[in-house]
Amino acid sequence: MRATVLPQYGEPEQLTVAELPAPSPAPGQILVRTAASAVNPVDLAVRSGSAAEYVKLPFPMVLGWDLSGVVEALGEGVTRFAVGDPVVAMSAQMATGIGTHAELVALDAAIAAPAPQGSDLAHAAALPLAGLTADQALEQLGDLAGSSLLITGGVGAVGGFAVQIAAARGARVSVLVRPGDEELARSLGADEVLTSDRPLPEGVFDAVLETAGQAGVITAVRDGGRAVSIVPAAAPEAERGIEVRMSFVEQDGNRLDRLARLVEAGTLTLRVADVLDFADAPLAHKRLAAGGVRGKLLLAPLSGN
Ligand SMILES: NC(=O)c1ccc[n+]([C@@H]2O[C@H](COP(=O)([O-])OP(=O)(O)OC[C@H]3O[C@@H](n4cnc5c(N)ncnc54)[C@H](OP(=O)(O)O)[C@@H]3O)[C@@H](O)[C@H]2O)c1
Structure with missing residues (x-):
């Protein structure tokens, strides 16, 4: 499978597309075929090394916290989802090493939620990290x-x-x-x-x-x-x-479920600035760092190269 990988800390150009072995879902996990991921400020911090103190992961790393896609396979014991379900999830990549800038992502079913119906599935990747952060911070x-x-x-x-x-x-x-x-x-x-x-x-x-x-x-x-x-x-x-x-964002499939339903109700809006290919991750990092982006920059497996 294709993934955007970071071989070492550095400038955005460090991010390149590589072929990696497809993950298989462990017990309690789902395997998701990615529709899109998003680039967040935390990805810039992890990529540059400015967050290195908190990141204890081996290189090459796959970055990315946000995920939207379709369930491709179920790990043992998963009943929350079925193969073919459209889902969203937020993976705390910095802590767990499970990054979402990849064609296939295996993560715990408990941190995923049904994607909002009536929205473009790729655009739903704009919700998880930013939505959870907003909701958890307001709760405080x-x-x-x-x-x-x-x-x-x-x-x-x-x-x-x-x-x-x-x-x-x-x-x-x-x-x-x-x-x-x-x-x-x-x-x-x-x-x-x-x-x-x-x-x-x-x-x-x-x-x-x-x-x-x-x-x-x-x-x-x-x-x-x-x-x-x-x-x-x-x-x-x-x-x-x-x-x-x-307030620091935490993985939470149940809360994400409630937020996805707010998208369906029209209470929350999925704002997308651009959908770029995994190979354009350096461009996305530069655009986010420059400021002035309104709506999320999404990365998706657009090209097969
Ligand atoms: N604690 C957590 O768990 C957590 C989770 C998510 C994000 N974060 C952090 O929270 C921050 C926001 O994240 P985000 O994803 O929402 O970023 P974002 O989409 O870039 O939003 C930040 C907004 O603040 C604006 N801004 C910056 N300085 C301003 C100023 N002086 N006056 C008015 N507006 C100003 C930016 O405008 P310009 O684009 O024009 O600069 C932008 O619209 C980042 O620092 C991120 O690292 C923390």
Whole structure:
């Protein structure tokens, strides 16, 4: 099978397509024929070596956390899925070594979910990592109904899902975005759009979800409010009785199932910037690193070469 492999840490050009032996599903696993995977900021960190401290995996590595595809075979004891089922999954590649930029992926059935019906299966690869991150981080903020919530990076992959989830839960959602993203932010359900070219109001929000790497946004939270960040490099420091938490995404097939159903209901939108071949992984890494991408960059087994 074809896969995008990383033979050593380095620049995006390190990523090349190679033929690897097809995996077979262990007990409790499903074998998935990939429709698409996605490129996430974590893939850039793993590829460059900046996350090497947390990655104890042998080279060559297969990168990729997001997966959509069709169940090709079942490991012993799997009853949750049948051969032919369209599924989505998030694999914590950095910890488990199971990367999704491959034509065939074997992973635990418990971390997969039925793909959203009515959506392009390849596009469903935009959901798992960003959707789970948004949902798990918002959970740390407790009941959002009636609260004023600031989401930074509100049109990003995680931020965009967070806006949609929080709005559906009755929060009054404000976002911090780049100038030019105002309309997109409103289309996702933001009630108020703040742009990064102007100072934030101080001490007004009940809570903040920080996805843009802006530790200083804690000044926008009211005394005794709540803050959750998903960016460890820019973790806000607690002040004025504000509770600060970090949130790190975890594999969770049941939660992913609920999110996929929200896609079916139209509550969550699958935003895709481009679908590229596995061989174009270097290009995808460069585009994501450059910023300004709106929607996920997907990698798929488009060509047989
Ligand atoms: N803790 C976890 O488990 C976890 C999980 C997923 C992601 N993350 C981290 O969370 C961050 C977001 O991930 P993502 O996938 O959502 O990335 P993304 O799609 O690139 O979204 C980030 C968004 O923030 C915007 N932004 C950056 N600086 C800004 C500023 N000063 N003002 C306003 N907007 C700004 C970006 O705009 P531009 O594109 O124009 O820069 C982009 O729209 C990354 O650092 C990622 O590593 C953590």
